[in-house]
Amino acid sequence: MARSLLQRALPRTLLARNIALLIVLVMLSQVCVLGVLLHYVQRPRVERAAAVFATYVTTLDNLLAATPAGARAALTARLDAHTQLPAEAVAAPPPSLLRAYRTYQRNVFLDSLRAHLPADMPARWQTEGGERLWIRMHAPADAPHTPYWIALPLPEDAQGNGLEVAIFLSLGLGVLAALAGYAIQLHLNEPLQELTRAARRVSAGETPAPLPTDGPTEIAAVSRAFNQMTQALQEADATRALMLAGISHDIRTPLTKLRLSMAMAMPNGSDSSFVVAAESYLDQIETILQQFMDYAGSGEREAPQPGDLNALIERLAGDFAGLGHEFELSLANLPLLAYRPISMMRLLMNLMQNAIVYGGTGLAVRTWTAGGAVTVAVGDRGKGLSAQELEQLKAPFQRGRNARAHSGGTGLGLSIVERIARLHGGSLQFHPRDGGGLEVWVVLPVAAI
Known part of the structure; x- marks a missing residue:
């Protein structure tokens, strides 16, 4: 509980924490001094x-x-003595926050003075x-009922004027030290911010430039480790793409020969049911190979171009309508978006095909702009997987329980969609649809690369 309260009280950023710690240490040292x-x-x-x-006073x-x-x-006239105390005289100096030290010093002086003077x-x-x-x-002795009140100037040691200047100077030096620490921390934060931006670009599927390694030893070590990690990821990505391309080529070549051999081996007029079934299996193998290639590529090398996202949606909806699958479109006015066509x-x-295969009814696509981002929502009225179950299917090679009746898939469809969304700086989300069913949202920033 105490640790939770401490975490809430601490500033969120490392810069703010270091500055707060520096200020506390400086002020603590000043208080001790x-x-x-x-x-x-x-x-x-x-x-x-x-x-x-x-x-x-006793001598006087x-x-x-x-x-x-x-x-x-x-x-007594020369000493300006009075028989009555002026109304302005009080037992102790009035408190003052701005002159707290001077008030403290005069109170010490009065207390010590009263201790040395008689009580009367x-x-x-x-x-x-x-x-x-x-x-x-x-x-x-000749006038016992008329005591004298005499006003005396204060000694310099009770004034404390010079020490006040020293205290304010010390506080000023503490503030200067805090500002110097702030400037130093800002300088140290620059490579950390560069590292954050580079990590986000790697997460989006880009290849950032190597980070500089000429800073402080600790920051340089982190930058070198990040550069090595980025290089290793690039090499692994290139190896994966090369491997899948080789597999695709090596498998497709015998598949093509198999098709030709089947066609030449079957005599004319014979039962073609076996050929049809075999052709279906070969098509499924071709689809699986293509999904592997799509997952390996995902468009990193494709250059983004400004385009009308609504026009692309309308063209795809028209293609699906020609195949007998009507999508209801609700498209808002969208700004031009830089995307990889x-x-x-x-x-x-992939999203529209999933809606057809696993939803079947209530097919719809809608778009809107909010919060500096464009959202494309593909929905259906099916009773398949929930949004929580679909979140788990973002991982590669994961297939839901409703995919058992559909052959030819590899569990890469949503993984491909998410990788492409992240490549454009966006995200993939799942939401229950009003009136039943599911909507898959792709949220893309307007300033997407």
Whole structure:
């Protein structure tokens, strides 16, 4: 539970976490330095100043007590003594957030001063009309009911002006250190962002340029490992395509010879049911080989071209209508989209063919634009697999339970569709259709490559 709360409290990005950690460390160091300075340097200094000031006040009090009555009036007038305390004088300085250190230092001074002065000599603070410290002297022996209040200037050690500047300078240096850390982290984040963009391009089926390896040692090691991985993927992809092309060529050649041999071996007028069945099996083998080739290629080498996606859908719907499969079209106005024509046609044909084979009724295709993306939805009213089951069929060679009655498939149809969608920067989604059935969505960004 505590770990979950900590994860929620932490910033999401590495940059923000490092900056937050740096700020916390700088502020913690400043607080520690300030605490040591206040407790071990400034506080003893202020207490010594208060002790010296208390000695001065005691001496002045003794002087007033020893002064003859005739000369006392001139002395009290010179000291600006008052018989009544001004209303502006208070027991302690008023709190101030902006001057917190100065207030703290004066409170320490007052507390230490009261500890050194007799209890019947209180001290009061005046802030209005100038800052002064009022001390009540003992009443003279000939006038015991008229004590004197004398305003005395504060010593420099109780002011704390110079130290305030030092504190603000220290805080400024802490902020400067945080900004320097921010700039350093931004510099370190640049190769990470390049790595992220390159990884996304690899995921989309592209071949990004090799990442630079001249940065910091750790980043360079990651870049080299990524470059090696990309090269290994390219080699594996090329090997797979070459292998499948070789298999396709080597198998199709004897298949063609087998067709010719069957046609030449059967005498005229003989029962052709065996030939028809054999031709059907050979067609299924041809279809399987083509699906393997489609999965191996998926259009990576085909250049994208701006085109009207609705026009491609209408042309395919017309072809299926000629075969007796009517698709209801609901096509919105779409912007021009850069797509690979053959790959996109293969994607739409696979989805529409799946809707015919596994849905059968309620065939429909609709398009719309939302959130900077174009969506093509192919739907049917069949009662086959659910959207959750179809998500599992994105993996190669996976066939659903409703495919048992349909021969000639390899379980690569949806894998091919998803690879082509990702090649265009999009995604493949499955949604229940309103009124029953299923819709397969292909979401493509408008700025697709």
